[in-house]
Amino acid sequence: MLQLGRVSASVFSGVAEATLALANVNFDFSLVKVNAPIEFEGVGHALSTFRRDVAESGSTHITARKLGAVFENVIPPTPRLYEAYGRRASQICQHYGKSEEGLESAGLFADFAGPDATSIWAAATSGKAAIAVHLLACLLARFWKPAEAVSIWEEIISVRKKTLEEAAIDETFQMATILASQVSITHEQLAEWDNSARAWLGFADRAHDEQQTKLKLVIDEMQRPIATKSTLYESVIDSWTVALRGMEELLQGASQGVSHSGLILALSCWHLYPHLSVEGGAPVLQKDELFPHGTTAYLNLQGNPNTDKRGIYWSLSLSHMR
Template sequence: MSIAKLQASLARATNEVTVAVANINFDFCLVKYEAPKEYHPLGELLSTNRKESAEHGKSHVTARRLAALFEGVCPDTPQLIKAYGERVSEISKQATANEHKRFSSSVFGSYTGVDATSIWAAATSSQSAKTGAIHVHLLACMLASIFSSAEATSIWMELIEERKKAVTQDWDRNESIPFAVAAAAVQQGIARTQLAEWDASARAWLQTADSVMAAKQTQLRLILKNTPRASASRNYYL
């Protein structure tokens, strides 16, 4: 079944209010959730512009739409979400403490500081760990650490298209589909520029994390180097 047929089926099967939503009027920017408490310190450290983008701007819309589209794909991992929030808050505090304060009060002050826009966007875009926004951010970090920006963006576009196909197949089999997932599937695809910005934020975060955790990164590399199996695995992926 095509996306157009899924949209038409939604329109036939739902009431007038839902029809309006199914017909690509679902505004993902309207919904903002409270971030898990472990992420609150991070939110307090973000610059004005980055927090605005994460909560109400393009980054928020991208996170919301990705979270809705991939809802149910990842398992429930509350401990991972909690541990990651504690770690990103810890790293952000350290990065802010190490940062030169000269530009914080300048005209560029609202753009300075740690770039964790995609993390805060993900943290404020899911009602629970089950809905997957933070999982999607972690996937962005994985792709950014392996592929170039252009390659990672292209992979995101392919993942989105394949997920839409999977949703339409589920609908064709009369399987139960959450409304947000169906709405995300029938909407126009996320623009490549938005996905590129999503990837860029993940890359910026990885650079910050690597600089703060440089000593531990060196320790890990030494451990991997001296562990034959881990070293072989590392060389395979590189």
Template sequence: MSAVSKLQAAFVSASQETTLALANLNADFSLVKIEPRIEYRDIGGALSNHRRVAGEAGSIHVTARRLGSLFQSIVPDVSNLLAAYGKRATELSKSPDANPTGTRDHGPFQEYVGVDGSSLWAAATSGDAALAMHLLACMLATHWQAPEAIAIWVELVTERKRQLESTTASGNINLQDAVALQLVISREHLEEWDTSARAWLKATCSDPLVNERQLRVLQILKGLKLAVLGPTDVYRSVTDAWKLAMETFDKIIGGASYSIYDGAVLVALASWYLYPDLVVLTNEKREIHQHDALLQAGGIVTIGATLPDLEGPPGVRWLLSLSHLKYYGPPVTVSQSTESDEGRLTFDDFVVVSLGAIV
């Protein structure tokens, strides 16, 4: 056999082995649980058994792993943010107000009492990139209603895969991205991911640990007229806003001060339960001291001039063109302002409604 033939045979063999390796990784990789960051380790023990198992081995864990893998190469290093968020999330998960323990009195609902932290725990046991995806889920769930948020997730996954396919065609893709390209993330899994993030936010926002500061932040945002800047293209707008918010918060937590003119950081401010001191420059200068021990001294956010000509009600405006909001038809342009969600039921309300339906 000539040297060229041997080289060709070796190349084919290597290609086949790589394909097989990717197939095996695709089959097994999403089921892997990793040791959480130290700031998150107590969260699992605070959840009900049902939600802990779901976060470690259920479909929502698969979604967390796959989203983390798909986007890992564009996630910035935000260790300060992930550490601070983990500490705050742990505090909330241990709070009896946000996370009451189910008892026999709850009957068949016992395992469903308390905070739904399954997506958070799934992210914590899937690595830093998955935790960054959880932060994005909280941003989208805070700002958008569920149908819009799910459509955004579908477009993000679709476009990210398209980008990786383009990179593959040029021959510059790395092994991790090559594996991610093979992973399937269904609309149903993205809906479950969004629903869990919404449930986490709903259960925790009224906890005494954060409630006063959370209401103060929301009240401030409702009085502003600012926008998430950038294109209406979903992938670019959302990923740019998400990365800007994470990088800015990471530096603020480390003690840096920032003047904010882009609404992306303010959406995160309403979503992540981390509270820097604020200076609001509207009709008059207001200084709001939040006294958040998880942020180093000096981390101050100055909210600059608003946009008086911005159409619609006050708030942080985000304009996107969604292709996947409807199954058929052209893209739909949607706009939403950050506002509190008053339409969800508490667990006690849910029990009353359920029993009423049975009767």
């Protein structure tokens, strides 16, 4: 019986090693493309041929697929947000999209003419989880400098992969978990991902200059982040998921008080504008047709008195900072 047990353990170990090896092969060399939601079609049409190819089958697409797989299980369902974000991104691209005349005048730079929405289209053709991860990229790019943002990506990916590795053992080889735990994303790929999100923010901000000016008056009141008891991973995931859920509820027409700065920042990063009401000030009427009539975010910049938090609380202790 002892020998049989040893043989079984050996076989089990061999299967595990083979499965993990297969996981690496799949994630390093396999490209899976899905049809982008119809709301995002305006983004795809506005991209240059070069950028569209990169988004659909190049390095940005690979990064979107991998990040979506890594964080899929922590992302709440937000169908209205995905629909609204796709419509808004398409509106921006259609209004400021490339024209034939613009492409001709671009000459050698035609590959880079028009809006840089590469990361959006890469996410839209990689699944809903990848769209949510693009939204996180916008949050990080808005608040942090490039080197800091990439360091944050490396740190939260490292923590998440360790969690997935433990889950893979407990779940007796659930393939999706194993694959996600074995992804490899380089520093350069994350820098490219972050840079694309920054390029989109700059482009979209110019399209919505008036709305962004209004929001800036609010966001400028937030403090720079300080270290807290929670880890960086916990802080980032909490801010991101709270923003996703909060925006989903606003898009459903549920006016609400907003004290979590993650959602306040998301209003700017995702270019979605419910009415704003700040205590002691006049209401800011945004008139965004993507929200049901009268939907209002009541902003509490003092935070939750029970936690005594104010501003965005992501720890600055970045072990991956270079």
